[in-house]
Amino acid sequence: MNTISSNPCRFAWALWLLVLSAAVQSGANAQEQPNRPFIMEHKTRARFVEPHPEQNGKWDTLPFHMPINPVHIAMMHTGKVLIVSGSGNDPDNTNLQAAVWDPKSLTVRTFKISWDMFCNGMVILSDGKPFVFGGTLKYDTALPAGPFLGETKTASFDTATETFTDTPIMGANQGRWYPSGIVLSDSSVLVYSGLNTDGTLNKSVQIWDGATWAAGGTVFNSVQLYPRQHLLPDGRVFVSGANPDSQMYDPTTKNFAFVVNTNYNQNRQYGTSVLLPLTPENKFNPKVIIMGGSPNPGNVPGTDTTELIDLSVPMPKWVAGPAMLKGRIQMNATILPNGKVLASGGSVNNEDNATAVKEAQLYDPSNNAFSAASVMGFPRLYHSNTMLLPDATVLALGGNPVRKTYQQEVEIYSPPYLFKPDGSLAKRPTITGVAPGELHYGEQFIVTTPDADKIKSVVLIRAGAVTHSFDMDQRLVGLNFVPVAGVLQAKAPANGNLAPPGYYLLFILNTDGVPSVAQFVHLTDLKKPDPKKPDPKTPKIMKLTPTSSPAPSLKLPDGSGVIRDLADSRKRNVALVFFQGDCIHCADQLRNLVREARELNYRGVEILAVSSHKVADPAAALRALGVVESDRFQLLIDEDHHAFRDFGCYKSAPLHALFLIDGEGVIRASYIGESPFGETKDALQRLRDLSPRR
Numbered sequence: 001m002n003t004i005s006s007n008p009c010r011f012a013w014a015l016w017l018l019v020l021s022a023a024v025q026s027g028a029n030a031q032e033q034p035n036r037p038f039i040m041e042h043k044t045r046a047r048f049v050e051p052h053p054e055q056n057g058k059w060d061t062l063p064f065h066m067p068i069n070p071v072h073i074a075m076m077h078t079g080k081v082l083i084v085s086g087s088g089n090d091p092d093n094t095n096l097q098a099a100v101w102d103p104k105s106l107t108v109r110t111f112k113i114s115w116d117m118f119c120n121g122m123v124i125l126s127d128g129k130p131f132v133f134g135g136t137l138k139y140d141t142a143l144p145a146g147p148f149l150g151e152t153k154t155a156s157f158d159t160a161t162e163t164f165t166d167t168p169i170m171g172a173n174q175g176r177w178y179p180s181g182i183v184l185s186d187s188s189v190l191v192y193s194g195l196n197t198d199g200t201l202n203k204s205v206q207i208w209d210g211a212t213w214a215a216g217g218t219v220f221n222s223v224q225l226y227p228r229q230h231l232l233p234d235g236r237v238f239v240s241g242a243n244p245d246s247q248m249y250d251p252t253t254k255n256f257a258f259v260v261n262t263n264y265n266q267n268r269q270y271g272t273s274v275l276l277p278l279t280p281e282n283k284f285n286p287k288v289i290i291m292g293g294s295p296n297p298g299n300v301p302g303t304d305t306t307e308l309i310d311l312s313v314p315m316p317k318w319v320a321g322p323a324m325l326k327g328r329i330q331m332n333a334t335i336l337p338n339g340k341v342l343a344s345g346g347s348v349n350n351e352d353n354a355t356a357v358k359e360a361q362l363y364d365p366s367n368n369a370f371s372a373a374s375v376m377g378f379p380r381l382y383h384s385n386t387m388l389l390p391d392a393t394v395l396a397l398g399g400n401p402v403r404k405t406y407q408q409e410v411e412i413y414s415p416p417y418l419f420k421p422d423g424s425l426a427k428r429p430t431i432t433g434v435a436p437g438e439l440h441y442g443e444q445f446i447v448t449t450p451d452a453d454k455i456k457s458v459v460l461i462r463a464g465a466v467t468h469s470f471d472m473d474q475r476l477v478g479l480n481f482v483p484v485a486g487v488l489q490a491k492a493p494a495n496g497n498l499a500p501p502g503y504y505l506l507f508i509l510n511t512d513g514v515p516s517v518a519q520f521v522h523l524t525d526l527k528k529p530d531p532k533k534p535d536p537k538t539p540k541i542m543k544l545t546p547t548s549s550p551a552p553s554l555k556l557p558d559g560s561g562v563i564r565d566l567a568d569s570r571k572r573n574v575a576l577v578f579f580q581g582d583c584i585h586c587a588d589q590l591r592n593l594v595r596e597a598r599e600l601n602y603r604g605v606e607i608l609a610v611s612s613h614k615v616a617d618p619a620a621a622l623r624a625l626g627v628v629e630s631d632r633f634q635l636l637i638d639e640d641h642h643a644f645r646d647f648g649c650y651k652s653a654p655l656h657a658l659f660l661i662d663g664e665g666v667i668r669a670s671y672i673g674e675s676p677f678g679e680t681k682d683a684l685q686r687l688r689d690l691s692p693r694r
């Protein structure tokens, strides 16, 4: 059951919502046709006809080749995929490259990069920028003979200009080749492992806070290259492999501690690990599954075993999970919106296309079992990747067991949920809007959808950054929600441990299990006050200034574009509020005022609220919250701030204001300020005096 406690102040909340929705909605609307699948059916080339897509899903091959070796991939909130190749596992390649792939147009734009990001670590920062740390300073085959040497450089990728900018190096002696990283609840990035500039293991842990590198302790002895880690709902980081002695990192003490050994009790090199969905149904209890891998990839075939651990209990222990149909090394695992995990690719013998496991499988956490997921068209081995796309299909690409060559074909997996029982395409629920698009921890938001009464789940999936058989940030967080008259009232995750700040794919799934196309949402803390700017403190008591000047004329459109004229409210007392549609403080003042809205309405007072920003579809949102016309609450939009100026509440930017206007059109009292008003006792008393109960 998905429930959220009903808001005691729905009225206020409606406003809060409208306030915050303003800026973000315009961004959402800018996305063209958000509900159109990215990969259109006719653009794919079926290799063979899967007889039962409704059971197994199906794999299609896209009609183009990936022009560079896709060693590293990241899903950006622009809907495009960043592909980083660098030298691309070719020691003689000096043409260092990356690319941006647009799944909508199926076009790839390649471009040069300034240093070799081959075998880097990559995460997507909370501001949506992919962040690359380390890479290849020298190949093992380059002279002087010796191991790979790790690069100290880092760079972030601007998703708007689609260019890399170097960020500070990790340190003169902080090279990293094959490092891992993960975004923590405070947006910082934990970085560890990888080979240093001298080819030895880099033992130091580092934290990137967005501006500088800080020491984060020392790594545990058995750490492997490209370790696999998951941020848990208590803020700690669980390291599930490839080492057999699982570890826990505590960001507050900066120490690793031993947890328990795996049953396999050997390295699971090039296996993978997934933090299973955190949902209201499982009380957000963290469980991790590890799959496949080999203790000695050159000589020991990949294992078909899986193991599960419940990290919510005091003494966590690995237990055997179901076996996969074959051993897999260099496999990938991708969480789907329905919580199942697509396990695919890899081979029985490492770097051996002849033993490629093309049969994909779906792991279902609800019954702890695998089912068939059709058959891939191509081997997907070393340096292959899979990643969830916003249209709820899965991208599979790459494979590079032999240097200087790689698998150029790109495949798309369409899971069974996209098909009806007869194999035809299922009708998908649609998201028509999210307000506000900027989600804050623990706060409610609205998903508008014509399918509100048929929605079974609402989930956030963190857009991934995948390389070497592991997605560094992948997680699914289920949301509490209630359907209300044509929309879903959902609640953002409680905190940054459950879902670290950043961009997420928001999916809704209907009662048949069919997912929508995702809309990207940004999850953040409430804006922290800027230390350089004095916080516009909300005055405790707002004193209105008595006046007797006639109100300027005011004609503004409401949310649906209908022009409202203040003169139409003659004979009624009016509370006229001016607020900044993108200001968080404004929510407080409005909340205070509208808490009394029913009493004021009863007294015949009309409330007009003028927003400095456009609000998309406020009528629907208000209706959904039980606010109807008879409440005499009217939201007006003043995008070019004419009314703000006419009423004298504009000083290089819109100010905060409240005007009490009597039935003769005279302003009887006013408050204008750079700070929003807080407590509204004075205003209410004055309105009561103006409007005795009838």
Ligand SMILES: [Cu+2]
Residues within 6 Å of the ligand: 119, 383, 468
């Ligand atoms: Cu590699």
